[in-house]
Amino acid sequence: MANDSNLINKVKEYLEEHDAPHPIRYLRALVSSPRLSDHFVRGIDTSGLVLVADSFLSEYTMMGDHAQRSYGVALEEWMRIKGGLKEVESFHFTDSSVVRIQVWPFDPAELKLDAMKVAVALTFTDLEMIYESRICGAVDDLLAEYRIDPYPGM
Template identity: 75%
Template sequence: MFECPNLLMANNQELVKKVKEFLDQHNPPHPIRYLRALVSSPRLSDHFVRGLDPSGLVLVADSFLSEHTMIGDHAQKTYGVSLETWTRMKDELDLVENFHFRDQTVSRIQVWPFNPALLELEAMKIAVALSFTDLEMIYESRVYGAVDDLLSEYKIDAFPGM
């Protein structure tokens, strides 16, 4: 019988150690579903906004991938905030539903259950990788490729197929 490990949040202090220990029990390449079985996605919701002051915020999603892989970013930068921060800031921002794809006055906020700025780089790589859904990686091969590259040291195959 398969013994499923306890599901961890990406801000667990021993995340990288536990991920490596878990993956070492299996022969590589490791399907991304193994990582998803161990660590939950930090992504709670996404919101497009105008009027965001990004000072002190960290890049997540495509914007993080753009900084750490060869993927190009969208015109709208994506910043991660905690649910607590989002609750405080959302009324001060202009929520946007429709905009031109080149409109750089729009930013995307990705809400996480914790402050992503507190993660070390390796934990952030894992968190960002898991923040993408399977459908996003299937429909956007550049995202799949960047996530695959981001997780290469863990010998994880990011393809979300069977």
């Protein structure tokens, strides 16, 4: 999992066994996506939460973010707080009162930056990258040092 304390060394060693550029499926064969589920909510205190998904990409690449910021929480924390939140089914794309919560099996705040880059990159599915080329380009930037090709089907 992405919270393995030796993740980056394992990724580098694994990728060295293969010729670059490395298809993202090689990375997915080694590390599972931490994304369990997504929920759009109102009424959450985001102080202390960690940016994930598009919001993380926006911070570390040239990709712009949506009005709804994305934060990651551990499954245990989600189970504790979800009852006090109002989940929303639909909202206007400019409604910044809505927050996207991505549930992970562990607390994303525990990850160092390099591990977080790998973890966030793996939260995007091939279909999401096909549908939104901005995401694919941002993941490409995020993983450039590993010479990983994020383009689906390659």
